[in-house]
Amino acid sequence: MADLALTSGTAMPREGVAARQTRGFGTILVAWMLMLPAIVTYVLMILLPLVVVLALAFTDYEFGAPGFRFIGLDNFAEMLGDRTFGASIRNTLVYSLFVVPLSIGIALLLAVLIEAGARGRAFFRAVFFLPVVSLTVAMATAWQYLLHPSIGPLNAVLRDLGLGTPNWLGASEWVLVSLGFIGVWENVGFNLVLFLAGLTAIPRDLYAAAEIDGVRSGWSKFWLVTWPMLGPTLLFVLIITMTRAIRVFDTVQTLTQGGPNNASEVLLRTIYQEAFHYFRFGYSAAVTLVFLAIVLALMLVQTRLIDRRVHYG
């Protein structure tokens, strides 16, 4: 998306060549015909629901109820005093602050390590990528076993070492860390392949030039060449990981159901619970808007920041 602003501006005149020759009513009709299925489904499945959710947020609509009324900002006012919602926002934030830096940092480190030698490249890349194609619900179950307080291998090791054996997914002080750890495990592979693509795109001659210019250590080369050249990839990965972290749902729903005592309640689960458990569609729609606002804010930061700071064009 970072490239979008650049390309959409520059390519306009060029594509006119093919277009100009076929302009006229016929082309216009053909163009709309080609787009028709997409437009119809877009309106039905995206645009209309979006408008409805915007409207719902200002109503007290409950699914199954005969009617509803507009209640202005009442839903949003209710959020301020809603302890579950408060926990949900806080937990989503903490989870993201845990997952984002760790999964990016670890992915970058592993990508650089993989690129640094010839041995095992394909193997390690495949291993770290495996979680991306694995069924999250199933893998969450495997983690549940690994982290099981009494029969899990992790606590077996800790017990042998004479350390404490926390109830990783059952204690409110550990549950977010545990979910965060699984989140890092899930996201590293995805970020890693993006970093690897970014690393291979760096011209080899820049490293050669750095060497000629007297740069000796790998550390200095990283800061002179790799880091700045990886800039666009890095900010891109940052935004993607953030939106992925904010949308955490599968692991929470599978492993903790938001518990214990809301200690792992997150935004998407709140939306789901309020709507499909309590049938409070109006309130759930309002939470949805908060969720959407956060995602849009991140996108805005991206377009503002990336295009200005990281593109050297």
Next chain:
Amino acid sequence: MAGIVVENVTKSFGDTKVLRGVSLSVADGEFVSLVGPSGCGKTTLMRIIAGLETVTSGEVSISARQVTRLRAADRDVAMVFQNYALYPHLTVRQNMAVPLVMRRLTTAERLPFAGKVLPSARAKLAQIRTDVTHAAELLAIDGLMERKPAQLSGGQRQRVALGRAIVRKPSAFLMDEPLSNLDAALRVTTRTEIVALHRRVGASTVYVTHDQSEAMTMSDRIAVMMQGELLQVATPEEIYANPVDLRVARFIGSPAINQISANVTSSGVVEVQGQPVGLVSPARGPVVLTIRPEDLTLGSQGLAGTVEHVEFLGESVLLHARLGGGELVIARVAPSDRAHLGIGRPVALALRLDRAMLFATSNERLACAPTDDVAAAPVNREAVNG
């Protein structure tokens, strides 16, 4: 005193031998072009001199210092890359300062803000600034110092890359096809500028190119490389007039040298299509006779052929003629001769015998000399008339 000496260097990538025992000596301050078709190993040789590639065997020394096992960073060489390899996130000034900062500042002095805190760093940075400005003025890029590479034209980037190379006064200067990304007109003017720059800087220079005309116009000497071997190292004039190998003769010169299959009889007479051409040679059997286009003249006698194509170049005309044996030759003739050169007309092309050369079919140069009596004899008149 040799600037750069390469002794018997070989390089293999796996089973592929890229360099097969190359030796080259570049005198102090000399400009040597390394020229050859792509894939001949010239870039590998340059990267070995730079220290970006290790040798399989052999030695490299720069300014009488053994550098074979030294890293590029420790060799005191500068290099201009084909695509310039400028750091895209740094300004022109910062790009040019990198080699100086890396060499003159200690690790501590390179830390961010050290320049503001450490007096030693501040002094060095001031000196670097002066040096960079000086080099920029030399290249007339001092107006671009705060721009980033993406905001520069190809020619400007090329100058910045040159600037980054000359700023620290290296003992060896390496250029890897530095003009290949410029458009044709800019390439010609930049040639002259690089030569002028080399005269001012005076460092031993190795210049890699696949373009023989670049090598011819710029160099003190040319090293022609093919299939991992240096075939000939000599001045442009020598390479052009006196190639030791048929491959060198073919590679140098535009249009390419004419090659005519010939035969040396048991009495040593060189014959084309069974007719003596006025040369004798100690060799025997089938050979290749070569002659530059400008050494073929239109006359009433000589090699018989028919006009196939005529190219008008302004100061001269290139005449493409098909010989009796089916070979195509090109002669550079005066524009005034153009009138008689209708397509399909028979012509006779006379050789300047002192310029003709003989090569074995295995490419080595063979001796030959004009025979006085043959030149006078009307050997080919019948062929022309018939």
Next chain:
Amino acid sequence: MAEPNATRSLTADLPRLALLGLAAFIALAPYLWMISVSMKPQSEVFAASLDLIPNELALIENYGKVLERVPVGTYILNGLIVCFGILVFQILFAVPAAYALAKLNFPGRDIVFGFVMLGLLVPYQTTALPLYIGFATTGLLDTYTALIAPFVCSVFAIFLFRQFFRALPDDLINAARIDGMGEFSIVWRVILPNAWPAATAFAIFSVVAHWNDLFWPLVVVQKGDLYTPAMGILAFRSVEAGEDYGALMAAALLVTAPLVIAFLFAQRRFIEGITMTGLKG
């Protein structure tokens, strides 16, 4: 990073390999124990030993229980139907639209593209409530339609294909027009065959995303015979298995396997696909 490193000796490479190996072990740990536990009898699981290799094989017990109690085959089939149903419509709808946006000039094009960009910004979870109401009122809950329909218009596919089509030379299309092709046959006979890399990349991205999705099936599906793999595991956990980790791991392994095996066979394509579509998570 520099080239000489690529050929360094094994001993010099050891620290790198050790670090990567450690990370790889952590990445693989859930898989290793998933396989191991799926073969262990319950008694061994509860002994909390660290042994990966079971003393006693309980393959038949665990896998038998899963296959007997859970229609794993149905889940996988549902997953396939949903993923391919979604993919076919996505390509069918997105390719012509993307072609029109990339190569035809018509009034309103920029506005349409603006809507595509808007769609890119909106996570699908945002529209879940109205869609649910829609499917509920039309009686389409608990149908394949409800599982597939919300995703048939992929703005991301339109965006991706448009970017790709723009890079195709105009002359290719002009040549096809001169050869007498209409715009519709150009789309399917000239553009799509040339868009194969983008289409493969998008297909992988789409299948991975929908195979793994839990949120939407959870919203619209109640009936067990429409469960997708993710739903199936979730239901098996809460209803049947409880703390029976042997059977649970066996079930998890069975539903994870198809995509993982596909990945192992076509790693390069998968990784390229995800990198190329990395724009959206």
